[in-house]
Amino acid sequence: MPEPEATCCQEPEVDFVVLDRIIRDEFGGRREAMIMMMQTIQRRYRYLPEQALYYLSQVLDVPITKIYEVATFYASFSLVPKGKHLLHVCTGTACHLKGSGGMVRHVAGKLGIEPGKTTPDMKFTLETVNCLGACAVSPVVVFDDKYYPQATVGQLNEFIEKVNAE
Amino acid sequence: MKIIMDGKEVAAERGQTIVEVARRNGVYIPTLCHVPALEPAAMCRLCTVELVEGRRSRLVTACNYPLRGDAEIHTDTPMLRQNRKVLIELLASRCPNSEVLKGLAERYGADLNRFPGEEDRQCIMCGLCARVCERVGGNVLALCGRGVEIRVDTSFGRLSPTCIGCASCVRICPVNAIRIEDVDGERRVIVRGKEASRVPLRTCSGCGVHFGPVIDLNPVMERAGESRVPAFNVSVCPACSRRNLARRLAERHFEQREVEPRDAGEEG
Amino acid sequence: MTTASSTAPDLAWTKKISSPQELAPYRQALIESTDPDAPRIRVCCGTGCKAVGSLDVLEAMKTAVAAAGVDVHVMPEVKRTGCHGFCSRGPLLTLEPQGLFYQRVKPEDAADIIRKTVIAGEVIPRFLYKPPGSKETIAKVSDIPFFAKQTKLVLKRVGRIDPFDIRDAIAHGAYEGLAKVLAGMTPQQVIEEIKISRLRGRGGAGFPTGIKWESCAGQPGRHYVICNGDEGDPGAFMDASVMEGDPHAVLEGMAIAAYAMGSDRGFLYVRMEYPLAVQTLAAAIRQAEDLGLIGQNILGTDFSFRTSISTGAGAFVCGESSALMSSLEGKVGRPRAKYIRSTEKGFRDSPSNLNNVETYANVPGIILHGGQWYTTFGTERSAGTKVFSLTGNVHNVGLVEVPMGTSLREIVFGIGGGIPNKKQLKAVQTGGPSGGCIPIPGKFIDINVGFGKLAEIGSMMGSGGMIVMDENTCMVEISRYFINFLVEESCGQCTPCREGLTRMRETLTRITQGEGREGDIELLEEIGQFTNSFSLCGLGTSAANPVLSTIRYFREEYDTHIRNKKCPAGVCKPLYYYEIDPEKCTGCGVCRKRCPAEAIAGEKKKPHTIHQELCIKCMECYRNCKFDSIRIM
Secondary structure, eight states: OOOOGGGTTSOOSSOHHHHHIIIIIITTTOGGGHHHHHHHHHHHHSSOOHHHHHHHHHHHTOOHHHHHHHHHHSTTOOSSOOOSEEEEEEOSHHHHHTTHHHHHHHHHHHHTSOTTOBOTTSSEEEEEESOOSOGGGOSOEEETTEEETTOOHHHHHHHHHHHHHO | OOEEETTEEEOOOTTOBHHHHHHHTTOOOOOSSOOTTSOOOOOSOTTEEEEEETTEEEEEETTTOBOOSOEEEESOOHHHHHHHHHHHHHHHTTOTTOHHHHHHHHHHTOOTTSSOOSSOOOOOOOOHHHHHHHHTSOSOOEEESOGGGOEEEOGGGSOOTTOOOOOHHHHHOTTOOEEEEEETTEEEEEETTEEEEEEEEEEOTTTOOEEEEOOOHHHHHHHTTOSSOOOOOTTSOHHHHHHHHHHHHHHHHTTTSOOOOOOGGGOO | OEESBOOOTTOOTTSOOOSGGGHHHHHHHHHHTBOTTSOEEEEEOSHHHHHTTHHHHHHHHHHHHHHHGGGOSEEOEEEEESOOSOGGGOSOEEEETTTEEEOSOOGGGHHHIIIIIIITOOOOGGGSBOOTTOSOOBOBGGGOHHHHTOOOSTTSSTTTSOTTOHHHHHHTTTTHHHHHHHHHOOHHHHHHHHHHHTOBOSSSSOOBHHHHHHHHHTSSSOOEEEEEEOOOSTTOOHHHHHHHHOHHHHHHHHHHHHHHHTOOEEEEEEOTTOHHHHHHHHHHHHHHHHTTSSBSSGGGSSOOBEEEEEEOOSOGGGGSHHHHHHHHTTSOOOOOOTTSOTTTSOGGGSOEEEEEHHHHHHHHHHHHHOHHHHHTSBOSSSBSEEEEEEEESOSSOEEEEEETTOBHHIIIIIITOOOGGGOOEEEEEESGGGSEEEEOTTGGGGOBOSTTHHHHTTOOOTTSEEEEEETTOOHHHHHHHHHHHHHHHOOOOSHIIIIIHHHHHHHHHHHHTTOOOTTHHHHHHHHHHHHHHHOSSHHHHHTTHHHHHHHHHOHHHHHHHHHHOOOTTSOOGGGOOEEEOTTTOOOOOHHHHHOTTOOEEOOTTSOOEEOTTTOOOOOHHHHHOTTOOEEEO
């Protein structure tokens, strides 16, 4: 299996023992569980490292193109590292009616990035999510896995300022 | 099984697709993403026809609908023509210079400039290149992304090391967006202006010309269902190979007589 | 001192129940081991209440109970439950045996509640529900219209049981249906009962479930039973609540289906945005396996059915059945044309039965009480009940389960409590991005929910999302919102959806920005017709519905945007600005404090002004002004 060009002379950025544990032990090497393997890998590394995907291709005997298709199809996968703090703004219908669109625009402007992207200093990743199921307390924002009901732009400004002050 | 197409009864076998039946019986149904040798993908939707089974009438794509019972099919109603027109106009916005779209536009009265696009993406997203590459090639091209971001690309956008240089993608692309350049001893496959792969070409030990890509034949033969790689001389180009064979035949046939061997350059 | 629920010595928790006949005594023993008059506090821990801190309330209640100690002769049980449904009032709890309902409870209230209500038996007025526009509070759950007017079949255990404790579910009837099946029904009898019930799929398409099971059962090959838990419609959380609040209803339904079809393998496909549902389902599967209710040799019979959970990875299109199966196989979630049914060749090219969460949750009740019983609810064409998530501009945002055939008026006003802030009801949107908007002026408010009626007027019931819209909702903006959603979620393989919806989005965006042109409506209709006819899958063939239905019923609103460059609802941002009426403004300063752009200036008790160049039009001031002094210009 040819090695990916860019990393042939570098230190491995993934721990193959960890990958083996995920692929073989946790998911029994089942090709059908590939998406869940990738989710577990992403949780570990905060994104999908190329080396990990090539290794997955090797172990599961799946062409790398198929894995790359999956990595680029599903919205939750990222091929570039995410920021330290994840900001998810729910843009479901109930949240939209309560102004979540304006919130996304405001935060995007404040951080200087498009939704879906990460700030250059790798501090923040801003993403939209389609309905978390907490519609009664819209608009909902999830900041670092904590849910903020009836979130306001002011609250979001506070988080961002607090992180920047650290 | 009784199949009526555009009012005429046509010959059909159970399990055949509507397109197969149409082609056998000389009925025209437009297609863009269909090639008989590949599994139908029904992506372009151009071949949509009206199907009436019993009392139920619905729209189905002709390329992949298997006929399993009596049916009536309409391939060219005003509603179908109107929708095909819109389809062509929408495709033209991402691929304005395509000859095949121009031909279809004339047939269906489409205005190729109705939806001006920002750039010529040179692709109608028929998926044929990726499909044929998976089927016979080296699994180089993939349909990456989703929705409007969907695009044909190699893994990680880089030159692919698994290409076998077969150029099936070149031949199959309906809008001629893929080409090969054989230059400097290398075959370069260029997809929509971007290099997808480079495969070294062999050098002929006879005449020195570059010919055919250097590839690992084993996976290809495996996919073709052949168990062994046949023995053959990979260092001689087809022209020289023919010449050598002709010379050997001539020598064997005429070896009792004195015949001057012909010069290589005079080969017909 | 006895505890509210102590297990009798012979109910070893991990011992398998060894025959269908043994489940009833097991349940009986569980029921007998609990004192029905003992105090019980059920704290709602569904996703909505969790978001407002109900887990902290739960902990606080437990701590307060432990602290009360010797003052109590019967120790109250504090238990976490799934969603009670009354989501706009969380954190909330119910107290037995009085049947009290307490809303907006904070952790610091715990000690008070234990002391006054649980021990002393007093009702604390500040936690009581007050219907909008009324001065009287209502103390009992059974008296609150939101609950009283519902018919809970699917949701009967949701909010009553602890989803992490299977014994609670069993004590409340879980697996009775499965035991009845395994005690002596044939697969054909099971299918017959489902057919008699006229149950139709609850995921949106409404295909008769009995017929689907029958056709799948008749196919050769290994059968798979798959549950669609990829509830992707924005604003819908019915399936979430069932999975989070009563996972066993789903598992039991799947097991019964598996028996009917001769299947030994099942999958639950749950969207990744529902981590709590994944947790409750995983715990439920483990505990059910421990007790022999799922897995090898269920209830000691030779019927085996194993099921596992697969998560989605962020793709709405994976709610479509063929895309879901593709995703289950570890591939991209691209739908394929369904000319060969998935009941014939689906997952792994094998006969597969795919049903929605709510559909499976209906099955145990039908088996237990009979298909005939089920038809006593609902209508001729649409039997049974339906769970709706009622959201938007309505007082009582939450989960509502009513018989099919209930009118929109009853749901929005009777149960939903009507429209807040004295606004007028403008439209009700049903069916999510595949559905349409029902305009309210006129007879439509009395239309009955069900599979037929709504479709006749250009909408559809869909999976149950119901969004109430008041006069400040712009119908053009709403259709732009839905089309935008679908453009982002489209898989991209077919031309009509990928290209057609993009053009529609472009057109609608222009219109909402004041750049609409004559002919735009006709263009939207032409492309909408095209995508609805020629698309490959259900996402594409229903995508134009919100646009086409709003054009049909709210055409003047489109015209006003296009011709007059105005948005009558005051929503489309480039077309209007906000202004404070100096005669109404009391200078309270609320807007100034809330404004995130610091665009409002003014002194205390003096009229304030908005600096237009700083205003980002987020609506904070408008939404929070109690004096109605902010005007939309």
